Amino acid sequence: MTFTDKLKEITESRNSLLCVGLDPDRNKLPNAMKDDPDALFLFCDEIIRTTRHVAAAYKLNFAFFEVEGSKGWDALERIVKIIPPNVLKIADAKRADIGSSSEKYAEAILHRLDFDAVTVNPYMGADSIKPFLQWPEKGAFVLGLTSNPGSRDFQHLQINARPLYKRVIKEVVRWNGNQNCGVVVGATHPGDLEGARNLAPDLPFLIPGIGAQGGSLKAAIRYGTDADAGMALITASRSIIFKSSDYDFAEEAQKEAESLNQQINSFRTQKQSALLEI
C-alpha cells in the first residue's frame, strides 16, 4: 500500500484529519513533571493516551527532542513505539542534504525509527529529496508554503510571474511516481491554499498554522482539502498539548482535540454539501 493510500484509509476509517503535534517544550510542561528526567516521554505518553481516539496522525517535532541530546533521542525512539498502528507517525524533522546524506536521514527516520512520513526541505533539489521517496509505503511532505513570517522572504519571490512555492509544488507533483509525496502548505495564507490545491489536486497536504499560529480553520478545510474534503492533515500542537499547564493537561488536551476534530468535520460536511462559504 502506498503512503497516499494509507493516509486516505486512515483518515477515512477514523473520520479524522487531525494531526496532533508533539512539541514537548520542557519549559512549558506541567510543574509536577517538568523536572523529571524522563518528562518528554511521560508527557507525550499521557497526551497520546487521551487523544489517540481522535487523532489521524501524530507529528513529532525533532527540535524539542534534540535539545535534550541523546536522552531526547532516546525518548523520541520510545514515543514513536507507543503510537497506535492505525495512526500515522510523522517526523517533523525538516531534513534534506546531498543524496548520500539524505540516504542516511531517510534510513534513520523512515526505517530505524519507523515513521510513516517525514517533512523535508526542497532548497537542495530533487536528489536531496528522492532518498525519502524510495519506499512507496513511506512518505515525505515537502515544504511548499510555510506558516511563519519568513515564508515571505523567498517562497513568495516571483519566477516568471509565479511564486517560488508554486514551482516547488509543481516539482513535487513530478516526484510523485511512488504515490508517496505530500506538501506542507500553511493555513496562515488561506488565499494561497487554493492555488496550491489547484496545482496538486490529489496530493496529501500537511497544513500547520492552526491554533497558536492563528490560521483560519475554515479556510484550511475549504481550500486545503481535496474535492472530497479529505487528503489533508490539519496539524495543531501548542493549542492542544499546552491547553492547560496544570495536572489536568491531558484531559484538557483531549477536550481540545475532540473539539477541533469536530469543527474540522463540521466544515468538511459543509464542503461536501457545497455549503461551506468563506
Add this chain to the structure above:
Amino acid sequence: MTFTDKLKEITESRNSLLCVGLDPDRNKLPNAMKDDPDALFLFCDEIIRTTRHVAAAYKLNFAFFEVEGSKGWDALERIVKIIPPNVLKIADAKRADIGSSSEKYAEAILHRLDFDAVTVNPYMGADSIKPFLQWPEKGAFVLGLTSNPGSRDFQHLQINARPLYKRVIKEVVRWNGNQNCGVVVGATHPGDLEGARNLAPDLPFLIPGIGAQGGSLKAAIRYGTDADAGMALITASRSIIFKSSDYDFAEEAQKEAESLNQQINSFRTQKQSALLEI
C-alpha cells in the same frame, strides 16, 4: 570575539583553510572496526588524532550519526568534546524551522553540543535563521549554492534576471549584524563562486564539493576566498577519511589532509602574489 573574527584568527594562526568532514558511514569503515558498537567514535577519534595539526575545522555530518539513533547522538556528543579548542567545530545539520523550533535547534547544537557553527537552510526565511545568530561568538553557514546536482532545480531559478541563490546571499549579508553569518557555496560551480564572493566580499564561505564531488580546488581558492586569500573553509570528507579503508586509514587520512592543505596554501600564495590563473 565574533564568530567571523574567531574563524579569521584560527585560519591565520594555523595557516589552514582545511575543514575535515567527518561522515563516518559505518559501511565504509575499516573491517576491523566496522562491527564495534562504538565504531563511529573510535573512527573519528583516530581521524582527529592524525589530522588535528592541519585542520582549521572539523565538520560533523549529522546524518551519519542519526542513522544510529540515540547511540549515534551519544557518539556525536563525545566526538565534539575531543576536538581541540583551537579548531572550529561545525555542525553540518542543515536545520531550520519556524522560530520557536529553530530556537531549540540552536540551543541543541550551539549550546548543548557547543559547536561553533551550524549549517542552516534558508527556505523558511529570516525568522527560521535568526535564532542561530543570537550569540555573536556562534555562527551559521546558510546554504547558498550547494554542490549537488539538485542545486539546479531551485537555486538557479531566475528572479529579476538573477538566480535565487544570489538573492539568498544578499539576504545573508543583511542578517550579518552580529558578524557571525557565513554561506555555503559549492566548488562544483566554480564560475558561480566569483559572483557569490562579489556579493559577500567579507563573509566566511564554507566550500564543499572538493574531492569526492569533483570540484576544482584551484577555482575554489581563486574565486571563493576573500581578497587576502582567506575567509573560507575548504571542506573535504570522503576523499580524506576513506582514502584507505584498511588498518592504515588514519595515516592515509593524515597524508591526504596534509597534501590537500599544502595544495590549498600553494594556490593561496599564488593568489596573494596575483599569480593564480585559471
